[in-house]
Amino acid sequence: MSSTSFATMRLSPMMFLKRLFLILVFLGLCYCVQQIGLSVISVWHGSHQDHPQLQHNIIPFIDQVDISIESRRVADNAIQHVNQHDAKAGIPPEDEGKEQQRGHQQVQKEQKPKLVQQPQPQEQKRQPDADSGKPKVGNSSVNNKNKNPNQNKNPVQTVSKVKPYPVVLATTNSVFLDFTRNWLESIRRLKSRPKNITIVTEDEATYEALLAYPEVHRVKPAFMLPPNKTLVFDTPEYKAFVNKRPKYILDLLEHNHDVMFSDVDTVWLDDPFPYFTSDFDLFIQEDQPRPKLVLCAGFAYFRSSDSTKDFVRQWIRRLELNNHKKPDQMVLNIMLREKAIKRLKFNILDTKKFVSGRFYFDEEWRKNNTDVKPVFLHNNWIVGHDIKVERFKKLGYWYI
Numbered sequence: 001m002s003s004t005s006f007a008t009m010r011l012s013p014m015m016f017l018k019r020l021f022l023i024l025v026f027l028g029l030c031y032c033v034q035q036i037g038l039s040v041i042s043v044w045h046g047s048h049q050d051h052p053q054l055q056h057n058i059i060p061f062i063d064q065v066d067i068s069i070e071s072r073r074v075a076d077n078a079i080q081h082v083n084q085h086d087a088k089a090g091i092p093p094e095d096e097g098k099e100q101q102r103g104h105q106q107v108q109k110e111q112k113p114k115l116v117q118q119p120q121p122q123e124q125k126r127q128p129d130a131d132s133g134k135p136k137v138g139n140s141s142v143n144n145k146n147k148n149p150n151q152n153k154n155p156v157q158t159v160s161k162v163k164p165y166p167v168v169l170a171t172t173n174s175v176f177l178d179f180t181r182n183w184l185e186s187i188r189r190l191k192s193r194p195k196n197i198t199i200v201t202e203d204e205a206t207y208e209a210l211l212a213y214p215e216v217h218r219v220k221p222a223f224m225l226p227p228n229k230t231l232v233f234d235t236p237e238y239k240a241f242v243n244k245r246p247k248y249i250l251d252l253l254e255h256n257h258d259v260m261f262s263d264v265d266t267v268w269l270d271d272p273f274p275y276f277t278s279d280f281d282l283f284i285q286e287d288q289p290r291p292k293l294v295l296c297a298g299f300a301y302f303r304s305s306d307s308t309k310d311f312v313r314q315w316i317r318r319l320e321l322n323n324h325k326k327p328d329q330m331v332l333n334i335m336l337r338e339k340a341i342k343r344l345k346f347n348i349l350d351t352k353k354f355v356s357g358r359f360y361f362d363e364e365w366r367k368n369n370t371d372v373k374p375v376f377l378h379n380n381w382i383v384g385h386d387i388k389v390e391r392f393k394k395l396g397y398w399y400i
């Protein structure tokens with residue numbers, strides 16, 4: 001073949017570009033078909049099992065779900081459980097607001113640390129049966145076996161709501177463990193002793209040490225102090241320690257327990273509860289007399305009324321707004337002077353029955369009040385652990 005004929009067979013640049021373009025189009029079409037096929041296979045495969053990438057992405061989303069959703073679920077279950085129980089007992093259903101309140105109270109009981117042991121329910125009084133003269137408990141079906149069954153349709157039952165026992169509440173740490181033991185010993189010597197004593201142990205050593213007192217319900221707070229941590233009065237650490245007390249009190253009040261809060265640098269010489277029977281929301285010890293009246297947050301009886309609960313809630317809020325720069329006792333006195341909760345009724349305890357350290361450890365005061373038989377002594381108005389011990393020992397109130 002001649003060189004001329006070979007040259008005529010060569011592709012022109014334009015023809016080459018056209019063919020290259022067609023090849024690229026063909027490859028592109030092949031790629032599209034491949035992707036379409038993979039998508040179809042993926043859709044079919046995903047209908048039979050979870051996609052691993054989807055599982056990976058949903059995990060952090062679940063972790064971020066608000067806990068209140070779970071709380072509502074538990075509350076709804078609690079409400080449903082209560083309604084089923086009431087239906088079996090023949091009790092009319094409550095309105096929706098009360099049902100929600102009961103359900104959310106159940107959630108609070110599950111989520112909060114228990115500050116009190118559940119007291120045993122009181123035994124119902126036996127009532128004489130009008131027909132047979134035999135005693136019966138409530139509307140027991142055992143006593144109605146031989147009666148007309150039509151008479152028991154929609155029975156009206158009396159449900160006794162037993163109020164929980166009052167709780168004696170205290171907080172302590174290992175530095176004041178000896179005072180705690182002395183305080184417990186003073187209570188042990190009483191003829192009538194409280195049924196529930198709850199102590200919040202602010203360090204691990206105290207929690208273990210109080211194992212020796214089976215009658216005491218011990219509670220660990222969320223944040224505990226280092227062992228043998230000495231708290232100096234009116235320091236920021238001391239204020240942070242005492243300012244936790246209102247939250248402990250509120251937790252018990254919301255479970256409908258009356259709360260008798262007592263400092264442990266005290267001794268009980270008689271049963272104080274008969275002095276809390278009148279119609280007041282708060283009974284509190286006087287720390288300093290008028291005209292500069294100061295009331296003591298270290299010995300106070302809180303009745304579980306709505307007014308008291310509102311008062312303690314506002315007490316906590318004010319401490320938090322103040323960033324705990326003021327001690328709880330100062331804020332409590334400000335609120336009582338301002339009448340922060342106007343419907344709250346409070347009573348100042350008899351200063352000769354509930355005596356502060358300002359008076360009782362003054363020899364002149366004791367000479368002028370020889371006829372006084374205190375119910376309670378508070379070893380306050382003095383700073384220092386060892387000095388307090390010596391004051392108690394001097395007057396015979398150190399029992400351990």
